[in-house]
Amino acid sequence: KVGMNVQDLAKLLHRDATEIIKKLFLLGVVTNQNQSLDEDTIEVLAADYGIEAKQKEEEDVADIDRFFDDETINEEALEPRAPVVTIMGHVDHGKTTLLDYLRKTNVTAGEAGGITQHIGAYQARLNDKLITFLDTPGHAAFTEMRARGANVTDITVLVVAADDGVQPQTIEAINHAKAAGTPVIVAVNKIDKEGANPEQVMNELMAHDLVPEEYGGDTIFVQISAKFGKNVDQLLEMILLEADVLELKADPTQPARGSVIEARLDKGRGPVSTVLIQQGTLHVGDPIVVGNTYGRVRTMTNEKGHDIDAAKPATPVQITGLNEVPLAGDRFIVMADEKTARAAGEERAKRAREEVRNAGSVVTLDTLFNTM
Ligand code: GDP
Ligand code: MG
Secondary structure, three states: OOEEEEHHHHHHHOOOHHHHHHHHHHOOOOOOOOOOOOHHHHHHHHHHHHOOOOOOOOOOOOOOOOHHHHHHHHHHOEEEOOOEEEEEEOOOOOOOHHHHHHHHHHHHOOOOOOOOOOOOOOEEEOOOOOEEEEOOOOOOHHHHHOOOOOOOEEEEEEEEOOOOOOOOOHHHHHHHHHOOOOOEEEEOOOOOOOOHHHHHHHHHOOOOOOHHHHOOOOOOEEOEEEOOOOOOOOOOOOOOHHHHHHOOOOOOOOEOOEEEEEEEEEEEOOEEEEEEEEEEEEEOOEEEOOOOOOEEEEEEEEEOOEEOEEOOOOOEEEEEEEEEEOOOOEEEEEOHHHHHHHHHHHHHHHHHHHHHHHOOOOOOOHHHHHHH
């Protein structure tokens, strides 16, 4: 540290000041106890003791990624959390039908009076265990979020129609899941249909390293009919089984942080964002930085449209109170106070503008993906 004198340094190194002075003398530096030492001298001396001296880096208010560091998590406070699932697969293989079926059955089994809103994510329940589904099937959403650093998916459910087999987007989905490092559960869909050939699907998927357990692999296959709800409970069971293996946990005692699932501008309410909490508990009133914007959580509602005061990890909630509309995949973090949140948000927005200016031309995510 700049301005540290010999005595301070001696204390820090658990040595005698006289020993330090002697050492410094041998290194060609003449000092006394109260003389302050410069950075280089401290570094050389520390190296002599086999210690790396580092200037404490100044905190960058705009750097919210540092809060996503696992080091900030309190191991003792960890609690099991619901798995976060994304459904992927080729067009018309039944992703929307599966999500709709889950949502419908969830409403009848859920709290009274709630009409499920489309907020981009929702939770299904099986035997009192929750599963969070991201409600925007489609590879673009998945890739877009990952491109912004949000890695929210724990498990990928790959829907493959038993009457159509592996198709280009099936393979694309497998590659996305591989890149994200999530396990894949295969839902062989439309088994009610004439001409359904689940065996064929299994064989085709084996060529892509998805080997069913009965053939010595470790991929779970469930044969379902999303349209009629056949074996969908079994699919949920398998998701929970896989989640157990992953030992998903989070620390609800932290200031909340997570990622934006989707966001839009509402005429009356201003920016409305669905966020997924990944650590900590989010409260109404929390000062928050989200992507390149900031605000204070004014209202918080769950997928049933009910107002809630607090939300724990793996819960998707819709919030209002931000100054601008964030982007899907933007990270958010709750700050100590509104002033800090504002400072961080404004600095991030400024840097984002500079980045665009420096890039010369604006590269949109769409053009980026089209070239990939
Ligand atoms: P997505 O493009 O993957 O979202 O596919 P959709 O969910 O829109 O389904 C495409 C078509 O397949 C629709 O006409 C569905 O009704 C139909 N479909 C989906 N699942 C099943 C199923 O299990 N059985 C049958 N017979 N049809 C299904
Ligand atoms: Mg669809």
